[in-house]
Amino acid sequence: MMKKLSPVIEWFTLLFCTGTVLSFLVVILYDLVVKGWSTLSWRFITALPTQGMTRGGILPAITGTITLTLVTALVAVPLGIGCAVYLNEYAPDNWMTRLIRGSIRNLSGVPSIIYGLFGLALFVQGMGMGTSMIAAGLTLGLLSLPYIISTTEEALRRIPASTREAALGIGATQFESIRDVVLPSALPGILTGVVLTLSRAAGETAPILFTGVAFYITGSSGFLNQEFMALPYHLYMLSTQHQSIEEVRPLAYGTALVLIIVVFLLNLTAFYIRYKHSNND
Amino acid sequence: MTEDVAIMIKEKTKLSAAGVNLWFGNKHVLKNVGVSFSEKKVTALIGPSGCGKSTLLRCFNRMHDLAPDVRIEGKLALEKQDLYDRAISVTQVRKRIGMVFQKANPFPKSIYENINYGLKINDVPAGERQGIIENALKESFLWDEVKDDLKKPATRLSGGQQQRLCIARTVALRPEVILMDEPCSALDPISTSKVEELIEKLREQYTIVIVTHNMQQAQRVADSTIFMYLGEVVEAGNTSDIFNNPQKELTANYVRGHFG
Amino acid sequence: MKLAARERLDKLVKLVFRTTGLLVIMILGGILVMLLWNTFAFFLHVKPVDFVTGTQWNPVGHKARYGMLPLLVSTALVTLGAMAIAIPLGIGTAAFISEYAGKKLRNILKPLIEMLAAVPSVAIGFLGIVIVGPGIASITNQANGLNALNGAILLAIMALPTIITVTEDALQALPQTYREASYGVGASRWQTVRKVVIPAAAPGIIAAVMLGAGRAIGETMTVLMATGNASAFPKGFFHSVRTITATIAIEMGEVPYQTTHYYALFAIAAVLFLITLLVNLAGEYFVNRYRKYQVA
Numbered sequence: 140m141m142k143k144l145s146p147v148i149e150w151f152t153l154l155f156c157t158g159t160v161l162s163f164l165v166v167i168l169y170d171l172v173v174k175g176w177s178t179l180s181w182r183f184i185t186a187l188p189t190q191g192m193t194r195g196g197i198l199p200a201i202t203g204t205i206t207l208t209l210v211t212a213l214v215a216v217p218l219g220i221g222c223a224v225y226l227n228e229y230a231p232d233n234w235m236t237r238l239i240r241g242s243i244r245n246l247s248g249v250p251s252i253i254y255g256l257f258g259l260a261l262f263v264q265g266m267g268m269g270t271s272m273i274a275a276g277l278t279l280g281l282l283s284l285p286y287i288i289s290t291t292e293e294a295l296r297r298i299p300a301s302t303r304e305a306a307l308g309i310g311a312t313q314f315e316s317i318r319d320v321v322l323p324s325a326l327p328g329i330l331t332g333v334v335l336t337l338s339r340a341a342g343e344t345a346p347i348l349f350t351g352v353a354f355y356i357t358g359s360s361g362f363l364n365q366e367f368m369a370l371p372y373h374l375y376m377l378s379t380q381h382q383s384i385e386e387v388r389p390l391a392y393g394t395a396l397v398l399i400i401v402v403f404l405l406n407l408t409a410f411y412i413r414y415k416h417s418n419n420d
Numbered sequence: 421m422t423e424d425v426a427i428m429i430k431e432k433t434k435l436s437a438a439g440v441n442l443w444f445g446n447k448h449v450l451k452n453v454g455v456s457f458s459e460k461k462v463t464a465l466i467g468p469s470g471c472g473k474s475t476l477l478r479c480f481n482r483m484h485d486l487a488p489d490v491r492i493e494g495k496l497a498l499e500k501q502d503l504y505d506r507a508i509s510v511t512q513v514r515k516r517i518g519m520v521f522q523k524a525n526p527f528p529k530s531i532y533e534n535i536n537y538g539l540k541i542n543d544v545p546a547g548e549r550q551g552i553i554e555n556a557l558k559e560s561f562l563w564d565e566v567k568d569d570l571k572k573p574a575t576r577l578s579g580g581q582q583q584r585l586c587i588a589r590t591v592a593l594r595p596e597v598i599l600m601d602e603p604c605s606a607l608d609p610i611s612t613s614k615v616e617e618l619i620e621k622l623r624e625q626y627t628i629v630i631v632t633h634n635m636q637q638a639q640r641v642a643d644s645t646i647f648m649y650l651g652e653v654v655e656a657g658n659t660s661d662i663f664n665n666p667q668k669e670l671t672a673n674y675v676r677g678h679f680g
Numbered sequence: 681m682k683l684a685a686r687e688r689l690d691k692l693v694k695l696v697f698r699t700t701g702l703l704v705i706m707i708l709g710g711i712l713v714m715l716l717w718n719t720f721a722f723f724l725h726v727k728p729v730d731f732v733t734g735t736q737w738n739p740v741g742h743k744a745r746y747g748m749l750p751l752l753v754s755t756a757l758v759t760l761g762a763m764a765i766a767i768p769l770g771i772g773t774a775a776f777i778s779e780y781a782g783k784k785l786r787n788i789l790k791p792l793i794e795m796l797a798a799v800p801s802v803a804i805g806f807l808g809i810v811i812v813g814p815g816i817a818s819i820t821n822q823a824n825g826l827n828a829l830n831g832a833i834l835l836a837i838m839a840l841p842t843i844i845t846v847t848e849d850a851l852q853a854l855p856q857t858y859r860e861a862s863y864g865v866g867a868s869r870w871q872t873v874r875k876v877v878i879p880a881a882a883p884g885i886i887a888a889v890m891l892g893a894g895r896a897i898g899e900t901m902t903v904l905m906a907t908g909n910a911s912a913f914p915k916g917f918f919h920s921v922r923t924i925t926a927t928i929a930i931e932m933g934e935v936p937y938q939t940t941h942y943y944a945l946f947a948i949a950a951v952l953f954l955i956t957l958l959v960n961l962a963g964e965y966f967v968n969r970y971r972k973y974q975v976a
Contacts, residue, residue: 149870153780156772157789160844163837164796167807218704225701229694232488239705241964246708248891248960250898252925253949256932257711260718260946264937281711284704301525304483305586309538309593310515312690313486319537324528342800345900345925349932371802371901378806379905388810395806399799406798410791509687543681 171396178393188355197394199356203367204401207276208341210363214280215340216333219287226288227295228317240292247285254282255346263350273363275351279340286339290332294325327416331409338405342398344371354380370398431458433499434627435480435517435597440494442475442484449475451651453494457597457644462619462628464642464659466635468679472651473631474522477599480629481517482510498596515542518595522602524582526574526589531566534574534585535592542593556592560584561618580611587618591626598622600630604637616641635675639663647671715953718946722746725940731947737911737922739931739941746944748951750913754828754921755952757914758903761832762839762896767889769836770843771878774888777844778851779873790848797841801901808834808906820918826908829917834902839892846891850884850970851877883969890963898956900925924952 186196222243230236258278268274298321306316322329344352353366354376377391378384435457442450450472457463465473475484482503484490496503503513526534535553544552557563562584566572574585583603590598600619604612619641622628632638638645638659645662647654647670655662655671666672673679681689723731726746734747777789808830816825858880862872878885908920909930922930928945935941 146868146870150780153772153776156769157776159769160773160796160840161789161792163840164792164799166811167799167803170807170811171803218700221697221700222704225697229697230701242705243708244964245957245960246711248894248898248956249711250900250925250952250956252898252900252928253711253715253953256928256946256949257714259932260714261710281707284708288704299525301521301523302527303486304519304521305525305527306537307483307486308481308514308519308521309542309589310511311538311541312511312686314690314693315541315686319541320527338798342798342802344800344802345929348929371800374806375802375901375905378809391806395803399803402798402800403795406795410794509683511687512683541681541686543683 168399171392171399174389175392175396178389179396183393184397197368197370197373197390197397200368200370200373200394201397201401203272203352203356204341204370204398206272207279207347207367207369208337210272210276211279211283211340212333212337214277215283215287215336218280219284219333220291220329222284223288223291223295224317224322227292228313228321243285243288247289250345251282251343252345252348254278255348255350257281258346258350269364270349270351270353270366271364272351272367275347275367276363278346278350279343282343282346283336283340286336287333290336291325291329294328294332295321297328298324327412331413331416334405334409334412338402338409341405342371342402344369344375347372370394370401374398431461433457434459435499435629436497437476437479438495438497440476440479440492440496442472442479442493443491445489449651450479453648453651453653455646455653455656457627457629459627460623460625461643462623462630462641464638464645465629465631465648466633466638466645466674467648467654468674469633471648473648474601476648477601477629477631478519480597480599481514481519483519485510515593516595517597517599518590518593519599520583520586520590520601520603523606524579524586526577526582526585528573528575530571531574531577531585532570535589538589538593552592556588557585559591559621560588561614562588578611580607580614583607583611583615584618587615587622591622595626597627597629600628602631602633605633612637635663635677647674649674712953715946715950718943719950721938722940722943722947725943731944735913737927739935739944744940746940746947748924748948750911751922751924751927751948752951754907754914755897755923755925757828757917757921758831758835758907758923759893759896761828761917762835763889763893765833765836766839766843766892766896770840770888770892771847771885773840774844774847774851775873775878778848779869779877793841793844796837797845801838801899802905804834804837805902805905808902813906816918822918824908826906826920827918828907828914828921831903831907831921831923832917834906835896835899838899838902839896842895843888843892846888846967847881847885850881850888853884853970854880881970883966887963887966887970890959890966894956894959894963897959898925898952900929904929924948928952 183196184201185198187198189195226236226240255278258274262268262274262277263270302320302324303316306320311319347369351366352369352372356366356368374391374394377387377394381387433456436455438454440450440453441448453476465477467473478484479492479496480503484492492504498516501508527537529537532553535556536549539549539552554563557566562581565581574582577585604615607615616637619628619630630641642659644657645659646656647662649670655666655668662671663675666675731746731748733749734745735749736745736747737750738745777786781789812830812833813825816827816830817823854877858876859872862876867875903923904926907922907926909922909926910920911922914921928949932945935945
């Protein structure tokens with residue numbers, strides 16, 4: 140009797156584990172959508188906050204997050220791809236290169252708040268940028284670098300040596316072979332990595348805490364040398380620091396929903412690039 | 421084996437190596453190799469796997485330049501020109517000495533672009549390219565199969581077609597020498613015979629060096645044959661002599677299929 | 681372009697790439713230098729022994745105390761709690777995806793796990809405030825549920841995707857022959873999974889746990905929002921705690937530049953850095969262990 144029953148119990152145990160994990164995702168999405176939906180409106184995403192954040196919209200937080208992500212991309216994408224090309228295409232394959240590669244891999248495991256400290260010490264104070272969009276963007280850029288380098292290197296490594304030799308064999312210089320053959324072939328992989336990294340950066344809070352984010356900005360938040368609002372920080376403040384927390388809870392839900400939509404849209408873009416590419420092979 | 425093995429005195433030597441030693445790290449891969457290849461002839465390099473024949477081939481168009489840990493000594497020359505002269509342009513060397521690889525490696529671009537790319541970077545005027553491309557495809561017996569669909573990605577061609585496209589890409593640049601590194605090892609018999617037919621035609625204009633595992637193929641296509649073993653040249657001579665009347669015991673054992 | 685110009689460009693570009701590469705490496709190395717430098721400055725003010733063994737963290741009191749034990753114990757408490765939840769769930773889920781789910785189901789489940797990984801930590805922290813907290817409060821009759829248990833649950837959610845992905849990877853890397861051999865002697869699927877597959881994949885599973893723990897230890901926003909942040913010495917799962925990350929987040933905004941307190945925060949960050957580095961290096965070591973026999 141037990142013998143017949145046990146496989147079923149076992150199967151249900153594993154199913155229970157999987158179900159529990161999935162239920163986390165379902166609960167998060169369900170709660171945010173159900174409670175945030177009523178807040179979400181055209182006005183909410185296009186209006187400025189009013190009456191001490193208890194009314195109005197979150198437009199400056201949205202534009203702040205978008206601008207911040209763009210600054211991050213401007214810092215991290217060229218440097219990250221450049222560094223990956225150097226490591227994979229030019230650097231000699233010796234212990235030094237392996238050490239550098241290992242260090243970069245480990246830097247992607249460094250807690251994000253430590254990047255925040257570094258940004259504070261180097262950009263805000265050391266270089267005198269003050270708390271600003273540019274200091275926060277540079278900080279998030281550094282945080283993103285190890286990811287972009289690792290994913291780009293992985294994409295470059297998948298390009299076989301014969302592809303490079305094909306270009307060199309007809310008299311292309313090394314740069315021409317990288318520009319015309321290697322990078323275009325690796326592009327989908329690189330793009331997927333870049334978009335996933337940026338989606339992570341857009342949702343980060345800890346690195347911008349002391350480098351430039353602010354709860355409320357009067358006027359525009361578009362300038363690089365000024366403090367700015369951002370969706371994740373806005374959500375943090377609305378849910379923990381506001382003087383009338385219960386009253387602004389609907390706004391917090393709306394902000395959380397907008398944040399998660401932004402992040403998921405970026406993720407879906409990455410999945411799409413990867414999916415489309417895997418079909419072309 | 422230090423004596424000069426160039427025995428084809430009547431013919432003009434196009435490409436040569438003398439006293440070439442090559443190391444991968446600590447591994448001594450080519451040992452005092454001296455060979456020469458006659459102009460507008462086909463020479464086959466044969467020998468068991470790991471004997472260094474592909475390694476030697478890749479010395480001539482300096483494909484080892486990018487690999488770390490490779491050390492080359494000795495003299496390699498195209499006619500009188502030292503290929504490893506510091507003043508010479510490696511890009512120019514590779515344009516003059518083209519290469520066809522073991523596995524077809526077309527660019528992930530269209531058929532047209534595969535040939536056009538080399539012309540473009542080598543500064544061939546745009547007006548002349550169309551004609552050169554058409555001609556190269558005809559020379560490679562590929563024109564009739566692809567002329568209606570030059571925009572098709574090259575990766576969708578069959579293996580044999582891809583390899584002929586790679587040959588077309590090489591001949592479009594009018595090199596003086598074509599190095600072929602086991603060009604048929606990944607092809608079926610029908611594609612192989614097409615490539616061999618193509619070699620037969622290209623010999624009129626180009627000096628060809630072909631590395632092959634296939635001894636029938638060497639006998640079919642090559643004027644001369646060089647047998648290598650463990651990084652050394654064992655014997656070089658007319659193809660018929662090497663196969664029918666080898667001077668060395670080792671050569672005889674190999675061509676009769678006793679090892680390798 | 682003429683040949684000479686092309687070759688000049690090639691050399692120039694090579695130089696640019698090398699400079700970029702070295703620049704990036706220098707900047708990233710700068711993080712380490714910055715941490716060590718400021719930590720060194722801190723130890724000019726406070727004895728390392730007091731820092732490591734002190735049981736009080738009170739930098740703004742009448743007599744400032746920089747004992748990091750309460751922070752360390754808080755971090756350990758929530759991380760261990762998170763692992764206690766995430767390890768069984770994660771391994772179970774990975775085993776289900778790898779050994780039981782069909783190809784179709786796997787192609788649905790894996791992106792869902794990736795989606796869970798993509799949820800920003802601040803959104804998970806919010807969930808801790810609005811769902812987990814009230815839940816714990818109603819069970820324990822506390823005023824609010826902002827405590828170590830809440831943080832542990834949230835960190836478990838954050839560590840799960842890493843644990844599942846790496847474990848699943850390790851299970852998939854096992855040669856099929858292991859499973860066939862087990863079925864061949866009449867073992868059931870469950871026996872095969874428990875007695876053959878999971879033990880054989882042990883290095884990969886340890887790696888998964890390490891990498892998941894590394895993520896949990898360094899997480900800031902969720903613990904900042906959900907654990908209550910009382911700076912007293914932690915008393916247990918149902919009490920408020922304050923981790924290393926949360927302490928940095930709370931205090932760094934208010935400290936004056938280059939004071940002892942400022943340096944103290946860099947010192948605890950250096951400790952945090954060291955811990956995550958060791959945990960991640962251990963994880964990487966085990967990843968390489970299972971990769972090795974995968975190749976063999």
